[in-house]
Structure formats: C-alpha cells, structure tokens
Amino acid sequence: MSKNSFVVTVVMSALGALGIAMAGAAVAQTTMKISISIAQNSHQGVGIDTFAKEVERRTGGRYKVQTFYSGALGAERESIEATQLGTQELTLTSTGPVPNFVPEVRILDVPFLFRDYAHARSVLDGPIGQEMLAKFDAKGLKALAWAENGFRHMTNSKRAINGPDDLKGLKMRTMENPVHIQAYKGFGINPTPMAFTEVFMALQQGTVDGQENPLSVITAAKFEQVQKYLSLTGHVYSPAVILMNKGKFDELTSADKQHFIDAAKEAAKANRARVDQDEKTAVADLRAKGMQVIDVVDRSKYQAALTPVYAEFAKQFGQANLDRIKTAK
C-alpha cells in the first residue's frame, strides 16, 4: 500500500467510525455473548438463535446478542464459569456441570425421576422448577428460564444393549455430573467424565466405548459416525438452563429485565419444539445411517438395577423431595 493510499484509508476509516458513533448515539447498543457446546443445527442452537432474535426485537435493537456454537467459547463448565465472572454474559447449558455451581439442582439429574416430556416440562415450569431457578442468584448467576436437552439414551460401539446386564464393564463417557456418575456405577458402567467438546474424538479413538445423550444431541453431533448401537433407555431426563451474569442482569432496567426473561421463555419454547421434532425423526434417521437401534419397551429392568443407588439418593435428597417431583402432575 502506498503512503498516500494509507492516509486515505486511515481518514476513511476514521469517518466510518464517526458515522457508527453517531448512529450509536441515536440508539445506544450493547452487545452480549451467548454460547452452547453443541452445533448450531440443534435444539440448543434453535434456542439461542431465538433468544438473540427476541432480545433484539423486544429491546428495539438496544441489545444485540452474539451467538457462539460448538464450544467456541469453551465447554459447558467453562461457559458457566465465564458467565459467573462476566467475561461472557450468557450461556445455555445442560445441567451436566451445574451441580458444581448450584448443588441444589442436583436432584433434577436423578435417573427415572420424570415419566415423560410433559411431566418434566410441567415440573420445571411449575413451583418446583421456579424455586430452583432462584437458587442460582446466590452464585452470581441469573437463571432466566429452563430449557431442555432431553431424555438420554445409551450408545456404544461394543455390543447391542438389550438389558442392564449388557452395560456391565462398558467404559462410558458421562457428563461431569456427580449424580449421573453415582447412578451409572449402579449399572456396572465404568464412568469416564469429560466435557462434551471432547466426546466425538474419544469415541472415534476408542478411548471410551460409548456415551449417553438425547436423540437431539446424538444426531446434532453425528455420533452415528462413531457409534454402532443405540438403546432407547431414556434413563434420565436432561434439563438445560439459560444463564446470565447476575451483575449484568441487575444493571438492566426493570422493563429490560422482563424482555430478557420473555426472550428466554421464547427460546425455551423453540428449543422444546425442536426436541419434539427430533424425537419424531431421529430414530429413523439414525437407522438409515447405519445404527442398530434397540427399542427399550420395558424400562423397569433398568430401574430395578438402580435400586441400591436409589436408597443412597433417598438419603441424599430426602425421599419426600424425590416423591414431590415424581408424583407431580
């Protein structure tokens, strides 16, 4: 670049910056970041895309939300930490690593707690779920709304899982979640906790035999490329939650606070609708791509295998608290 054209470029960009600054004076714009650890083309991607669109629309463009996918800002645990610190404003995460931050939420990760999607959604949207959202406040996090990850199923590359005994001795990647780790040991699994962002490669390289995740995640992550067998165990419901840095939330006007909460609710709605859609199409899709899918019609055998672990959970959480969730309409 010649000296003259350099000067012209500098002057032009200065004018450009001035123009942006003037436009900015008319509508002050604040940009925030939100992240997920899985791909954009997923139930979580639809969730944060909807959130970004709704925040911008509801605040008349005063707030803009930048979306990051596939762990571009870090895996779920790091994203929660960053949101707590405020180096990123927002994240949508499964509850996998959440107990390390807000232990009260652990109870939601107990296997076979929820009967079906309708049950899980109504508990989370009802008084129990709303009480839990408030527990994040003391940890520097504002939980805007529950979202959804889905009912988890087992996949592996070793053998077809036709009953709980077939799980014995399998080395399975699990989330960094103390409740899951404790429960899966009850199946005789050898649990290997790791961040989601490392799972594909671990399966590919055979560091672990298998993993468990909802259909929405299995398809979004293309696990059929590295896993042969899928058993529809539905052994645990996996909630997700939309978190915001508490300080940043508190700085909002009360009208904007409501806009953010409403945007999060819209995000959860879109996210759940995509889960519903995935639940209808994913099994046929995975079969077509070569996975062997085992329908688990009788879950009671898997539940029975966890009886001793359940006695432990009753001590940890209180049977009454477990029953309050289990018997909720």
Ligand code: EAX
């Ligand atoms: O949030 O870590 C997991 O297995 C989660 O289900 C996944 O990251 C989606």
